[in-house]
Amino acid sequence: MTHDATIDWIKPTPAGLYVAPGDFYIDPTRAVDRAVITHGHSDHARPGHRKILATRETLAIMEARYGADLLSERQALAYGELMTVNGVSVRLAPAGHILGSAQVVLEYGGRRVVVSGDYKRRPDATCASFEPQPCDVFVTEATFGLPVFRHPPDGEEIGKLLHSLKLFPERSHLVGVYPLGKCQRVIMLLRAAGYDAPIYLHGGVVSLYDLYRSHGVALGDLRLVANAAKADLAGAVVLAPPSALADRWSRRLVDPVTAMASGWMRVKQRAKQQGVELPLVISDHADWDELTATIAEVDAPNVWVTHGREEALVHLCKQQGRDARALAVVGFEEEGS
Amino acid sequence: MIRFARLLDSLIYSPSRNTKLRLLKDYFATTPDPARGYALAALTDGLEFRYVKSGLIRELVVGKVDPVLFELSYDFVGDLAETASLIWPAPAELPNNQSAPDVADVVETLQSASRGTAAKLLAGWFDRLDATGRWALIKLISGALRVGVSARLAKLALAEFGNIDVATIDELWHGLTPPYAALFAWLEQRGPRPVVDESVNFRPMMLAMPLEETELAGLNPSDFRAEWKWDGIRVQIIAKPGIRRLYSRTGDDIAAAFPNIVDALAFDAVLDGELLVRRADGEIGTFNDLQQRLNRKAVTVALSTDYPAFVRLYDILFHGREDLRSLPFSERRRRLEAWHGNVGAPVVTRFDLSPLIHFASWDGLRKRRIEDMPRSAEGLMLKRADSLYVAGRPKGPWFKWKREARTVDTVLMYAQRGHGKRSSFYSDFTFGCWRAGADGEAPQLVPVGKAYFGFTDEELARLDRWVRSHTVNSFGPVREVEPHLVVELAFDSVHRSTRHKSGLALRFPRVYRIRWDKPAAEADTLDALTRHIE
Ligand SMILES: [Zn+2]
Ligand SMILES: [Zn+2]
Numbered sequence: 092m093t094h095d096a097t098i099d100w101i102k103p104t105p106a107g108l109y110v111a112p113g114d115f116y117i118d119p120t121r122a123v124d125r126a127v128i129t130h131g132h133s134d135h136a137r138p139g140h141r142k143i144l145a146t147r148e149t150l151a152i153m154e155a156r157y158g159a160d161l162l163s164e165r166q167a168l169a170y171g172e173l174m175t176v177n178g179v180s181v182r183l184a185p186a187g188h189i190l191g192s193a194q195v196v197l198e199y200g201g202r203r204v205v206v207s208g209d210y211k212r213r214p215d216a217t218c219a220s221f222e223p224q225p226c227d228v229f230v231t232e233a234t235f236g237l238p239v240f241r242h243p244p245d246g247e248e249i250g251k252l253l254h255s256l257k258l259f260p261e262r263s264h265l266v267g268v269y270p271l272g273k274c275q276r277v278i279m280l281l282r283a284a285g286y287d288a289p290i291y292l293h294g295g296v297v298s299l300y301d302l303y304r305s306h307g308v309a310l311g312d313l314r315l316v317a318n319a320a321k322a323d324l325a326g327a328v329v330l331a332p333p334s335a336l337a338d339r340w341s342r343r344l345v346d347p348v349t350a351m352a353s354g355w356m357r358v359k360q361r362a363k364q365q366g367v368e369l370p371l372v373i374s375d376h377a378d379w380d381e382l383t384a385t386i387a388e389v390d391a392p393n394v395w396v397t398h399g400r401e402e403a404l405v406h407l408c409k410q411q412g413r414d415a416r417a418l419a420v421v422g423f424e425e426e427g428s
Numbered sequence: 429m430i431r432f433a434r435l436l437d438s439l440i441y442s443p444s445r446n447t448k449l450r451l452l453k454d455y456f457a458t459t460p461d462p463a464r465g466y467a468l469a470a471l472t473d474g475l476e477f478r479y480v481k482s483g484l485i486r487e488l489v490v491g492k493v494d495p496v497l498f499e500l501s502y503d504f505v506g507d508l509a510e511t512a513s514l515i516w517p518a519p520a521e522l523p524n525n526q527s528a529p530d531v532a533d534v535v536e537t538l539q540s541a542s543r544g545t546a547a548k549l550l551a552g553w554f555d556r557l558d559a560t561g562r563w564a565l566i567k568l569i570s571g572a573l574r575v576g577v578s579a580r581l582a583k584l585a586l587a588e589f590g591n592i593d594v595a596t597i598d599e600l601w602h603g604l605t606p607p608y609a610a611l612f613a614w615l616e617q618r619g620p621r622p623v624v625d626e627s628v629n630f631r632p633m634m635l636a637m638p639l640e641e642t643e644l645a646g647l648n649p650s651d652f653r654a655e656w657k658w659d660g661i662r663v664q665i666i667a668k669p670g671i672r673r674l675y676s677r678t679g680d681d682i683a684a685a686f687p688n689i690v691d692a693l694a695f696d697a698v699l700d701g702e703l704l705v706r707r708a709d710g711e712i713g714t715f716n717d718l719q720q721r722l723n724r725k726a727v728t729v730a731l732s733t734d735y736p737a738f739v740r741l742y743d744i745l746f747h748g749r750e751d752l753r754s755l756p757f758s759e760r761r762r763r764l765e766a767w768h769g770n771v772g773a774p775v776v777t778r779f780d781l782s783p784l785i786h787f788a789s790w791d792g793l794r795k796r797r798i799e800d801m802p803r804s805a806e807g808l809m810l811k812r813a814d815s816l817y818v819a820g821r822p823k824g825p826w827f828k829w830k831r832e833a834r835t836v837d838t839v840l841m842y843a844q845r846g847h848g849k850r851s852s853f854y855s856d857f858t859f860g861c862w863r864a865g866a867d868g869e870a871p872q873l874v875p876v877g878k879a880y881f882g883f884t885d886e887e888l889a890r891l892d893r894w895v896r897s898h899t900v901n902s903f904g905p906v907r908e909v910e911p912h913l914v915v916e917l918a919f920d921s922v923h924r925s926t927r928h929k930s931g932l933a934l935r936f937p938r939v940y941r942i943r944w945d946k947p948a949a950e951a952d953t954l955d956a957l958t959r960h961i962e
Contacts, residue, residue: 239514369441
């Protein structure tokens with residue numbers, strides 16, 4: 092493994108990370124000729140590229156979100172499958188973030204660069220687990236790149252929701268979730284905790300559940316809030332996009348307890364500002380311990396930090412003798428935190 | 429500690445007052461002594477730990493985690509207690525004989541701890557608590573819970589818990605000490621009413637409601653007495669053989685800062701008045717002059733002679749053992765004047781009477797308020813002649829008719845993220861006025877003051893967005909913004925100050941109106957502000 096002075100074939104550009112010999116971008120922020128997409132969140136998977144390489148699941152998510160005609164030439168690559176683009180070898184490895192999420196493992200001139208996209212390390216029933224890839228350069232996200240972020244075990248957090256359902260059996264429990272990934276994960280966590288009652292969904296989070304089902308994620312009995320009688324919503328779990336929490340829409344619920352499932356809920360002041368009464372620290376991003384453990388595990392001499400609070404992670408890497416820098420890649424907006 | 433942590437945690441997430449009351453009552457009902465008593469003390473600011481300062485928490489944490497990581501985290505979270513509790517690297521496993529500490533353990537141990545051991549104790553407890561537990565512990569020991577519960581609300585919950593009037597709690601309060609076991613026993617009807625020597629206790633003061641001028645039409649001038657509302661510190665004096673107390677409105681004994689007053693307390697009465705200072709020129713000093721005195725723990729001879737303090741009396745509550753509070757104001761006033769006429773010269777030099785203002789009509793009084801108001805007054809007090817002296821702020825008997833606030837149009841210059849619940853908002857603002865440029869140079873903005881309140885939550889959200897999209901420079905947590913937004917500040921007065929570049933300082937600046945519409949060039953100049961100097 093060696094320092095990146097010699098690795099100049101991948102670099103940040105205004106359009107995103109560019110792999111020069113292969114002439115393609117990873118998660119480009121604007122429409123380009125050739126793109127490799129790590130996962131389906133909108134800040135990574137934008138429409139309009141001429142050629143797209145991604146996992147089958149990510150392509151399906153993009154198609155569901157943007158329609159087939161916005162995506163011209165698609166090529167699916169399964170986890171572990173190898174492909175060569177102008178001498179650059181490209182492989183996708185599971186990132187554990189959401190369904191279909193992948194790390195991009197690139198090899199060229201005897202050097203290996205891994206672009207992790209977004210990732211987490213704890214198990215998630217809706218996607219394959221992260222597989223660490225030793226490398227020369229590790230490009231890591233840093234959404235929760237501060238040591239105050241330590242997500243508690245998911246089971247504990249779902250336990251809080253179930254406890255509140257027992258305390259307030261007459262109130263709707265409105266949980267804010269990002270539509271892609273978090274929504275399905277929270278459903279699976281509830282099911283794993285033995286909760287098999289119908290779960291009600293806001294129209295803004297339903298679009299992807301057929302897709303998840305067709306990829307083998309068994310979500311149980313899901314219903315639309317719009318079709319439910321008010322009485323059914325008393326004591327029910329209702330999932331909605333965060334933007335709907337304070338919306339007039341929520342008036343159709345029964346005296347709702349407002350919950351929010353997000354890594355940001357770790358900071359009380361943040362939760363409070365958003366008017367959340369029941370914060371649930373459930374995140375699809377690595378927390379501080381996961382980030383630092385992963386960097387140690389892939390043991391890359393060069394770490395490029397992007398996407399979040401880069402400074403602390405760069406500082407830590409430098410203390411460990413790694414060559415670390417913050418990559419200013421604009422355009423990422425933390426969908427699915 | 430876990431129960432207490434849960435209580436605080438639920439309190440901060442509960443927006444409604446009723447829910448908070450319910451949570452508090454529930455806590456009092458289900459938590460044993462002495463834990464609940466110490467929790468009550470914490471909620472009413474009744475706990476103080478000599479060797480625990482907020483610097484200690486920071487020191488402890490920085491000893492355990494990288495200081496750079498700590499600073500970055502603190503800047504993000506915005507609240508020290510929360511940052512420390514989240515970042516603390518607790519051991520993955522504890523020896524199994526260790527459990528989370530109890531509130532009572534914490535309080536009692538810390539109160540008897542020496543300077544050297546406090547840090548070690550805290551570190552041990554931090555290891556045995558989760559993040560929320562640590563957060564509650566830090567709040568407990570730092571004396572400012574800030575969980576949206578005032579001491580008032582806590583006492584109200586206590587009164588509801590015991591099914592008694594809150595005024596009864598107030599009467600007893602200053603004679604009781606944590607953990608209030610006797611009080612809880614009485615509230616639960618397990619014991620007698622606690623006996624406190626009430627004669628030396630602070631009596632909750634009677635306060636005035638702000639007057640809406642439209643209300644005057646419905647009031648009969650002959651029912652009222654008027655006097656100036658002096659701009660000092662409202663105090664209650666309790667003097668009897670062996671007892672000399674000077675209480676502020678919140679019931680704090682501030683006697684130590686005013687030894688000359690204490691020397692003059694050679695009588696037997698409970699009085700209500702305004703603490704003021706006199707300047708060298710014989711004029712009554714401003715609130716600023718007084719503030720200088722209050723901030724000192726020990727008073728130098730120079731301070732006492734430069735700014736001799738005195739009390740301007742409004743009312744008499746007790747004369748000897750006789751409780752006068754149930755007499756009408758006009759009768760108490762007669763008794764006050766009689767008392768003052770008979771005390772000796774040493775008392776009179778430190779105590780004078782707030783004169784009554786004679787008036788026949790509201791218009792006449794309004795005219796006097798505009799034309800004759802002394803500089804050291806901040807408005808008028810109207811008191812019904814038949815008003816009894818009762819605790820709190822009843823509607824009807826007393827009104828305060830305040831001077832209108834002065835305002836100035838300033839330009840927003842800097843913004844800083846707030847703390848507490850505003851930690852992710854730019855909510856602490858620095859404002860400036862224009863200073864004319866010399867010889868045709870462009871005018872320059874000079875900071876004149878900071879303000880943190882006076883805006884609604886919606887305005888705050890809008891200001892925050894404005895700051896983020898108009899930042900030209902960042903210095904740590906501070907952002908410099910484009911000098912485009914005009915904000916009208918209200919303030920009580922202006923003073924000369926060497927600490928500010930402008931040479932001026934505003935007293936009680938607060939945001940009065942945000943002038944989204946007004947061009948910055950039309951904001952006020954320093955000269956305009958200078959004209960308000962007293
Ligand atoms: Zn993502
Ligand atoms: Zn992302």
